[in-house]
Amino acid sequence: MPPVRRRTLRDIADSLDLSVNTVSRALAGKDSVSEYTRALVRAEAERIGYVPNLHARSLVLGSVMMLGLVITNPSNPFYAQLIHAIELRGRAKGYSLLLVVSDESEEYEARAVDSLLRSGVDGAIVVPVQGETNPWGQLHRMGVPVVFLNRDLPGVERDFVGTDNRLGARQATEHVIARGARSVVLMEEDLPITTVRERVAGFTEAMASAGLPCDERSVVRVPTRRDEQMALPWHPDEAYAVAQAILDRPDRPDAVVVGNDFYALGLYRALAERGLRVPDDVLVVGFGDYPFSEFVAPPLSTVRLPAEEVGAAAVDLLLERIVGSADPTPLKRSFAPTLVPRGSTERRPTS
Structure with missing residues (x-):
């Protein structure tokens, strides 16, 4: 036929x-x-x-009505929420979405730039890899507006929309301090990106404001799998191994702030194996508010990230750049996260 x-x-x-x-x-x-x-x-x-026929339409209108979105790893729950929010906002404005995954690879990131140029996207929303190179200037030079998402590139003047990670980490740390913690450890990912640096900064600021000791042993790095092109960027087993070392210290902390909720799973197991209870012996607060966080025992106190607001704002800013209606000065906009208290930081009163 x-x-x-x-x-x-x-x-x-x-x-x-x-x-x-x-x-x-x-x-x-x-x-x-x-x-x-x-x-x-x-x-x-x-x-x-x-x-x-979008190609024919683009010849007439000078636009394919398509936005590019470059994400490092779409299985990251926060990025999955961002993708959904960006697609919904773009669709409401008449735009389709071209999704490209860079897998934390500078090589794939360079290929992503080439893919976006070949596809003729009207603009791009990008989570940069933050390596040694910055290929996004090529899009800018070709007249394609770029908005950085969630991660910024220090020293690069470009629009940015993301979450105030420094504030979120400070909120989480102040939360456990307000509940009596005096020895607090931050378990954070071993990845040199702005989001991690901001959370470390927020943690140290909260500790300093409370007059509590904070040194190189207060921030413990968890090995990352994001540069190994894994489907899931974090695994509880790395956090479990790191948590064992923390809990075996003579000066065991009475609270742990984790850089993402997956780490809390490994920490919970290490605590249980030592007969330690959450929150009576150790307070735990996470970051991300992933779907499983309220179903662990006890439910995990965590920091909820504003994915819908960030995604919609990134699309709106990009569309303003596309039509040229915004002030050309690069805009940096961060949305405040929300602390969600649950059972992992609510100690039962002693009789």
């Missing part, structure tokens, strides 16, 4: 005895076409199975 020929504007025009120009204006919703003709054209387009 031969393939069915793709339907065109000419097919609709011939069927209705209209000009191609009239059909095109009717489908585009132009005011110069009557409501009756517009309804007639749309009904015929649906009947014959007409699908707009």
Whole structure:
């Protein structure tokens, strides 16, 4: 059976005895076409199975109505939420989304730039790898607006929309201090990116403000798997091994702040094996508020990230850059996270 020929504007025009120009204006919703003709054209387009040719449309409009989104790892729960929020916002504005995954690889990141240029996207929202190179200047030089998402590139003047990770870590640390913790450890990912540096900064600020000791042993690094192109960027087993070492210290901490909720799973196991209880012996607070966090025992206090707000704001800013309606000065916008207290930091009163 031969393939069915793709339907065109000419097919609709011939069927209705209209000009191609009239059909095109009717489908585009132009005011110069009557409501009756517009309804007639749309009904015929649906009947014959007409699908707009985006390439042809781009030649006319100078736009493919497509946004590029480059993510390091879409299995990161926060990034999965961002993808959804960005797709919804873009769709509401008439844009489709081209998703490219860089896998924390500078090589794949460079390929992503090439893919976006070849696809002719109108603009790009990017989570940069933060390696030794910055390929995103190429898009900028080609007239393609770029908004950095979640991670910034220090020293690069470009729009940024993300979460205030420093504030989130400070909130988490102040939360356990307010509940009596005096020896607090931060378990944080061993990855040289701005989000990690910001959380470390927020932790140390909170400790200093409370007059509590904070030295190189107060921030413990968990080996990352993000640069190994793993489907899941974090695994509780690395956190479990690190937690064992922390809990075996003579000066065992009475609270642990973890850089993401997955680490709390490994920490919970290490605590249970030593007969230590959360929160009576050790307070635990996470970061991310992932779907499982309220179902562990005890439910995990954590910092909820504003994915919907960040994603929508990134799209809105990018669209402003595309049409040239915004002040050209690079904008840096961070949204505040929300502390969600649960059972892992609520000690039972002693009788």
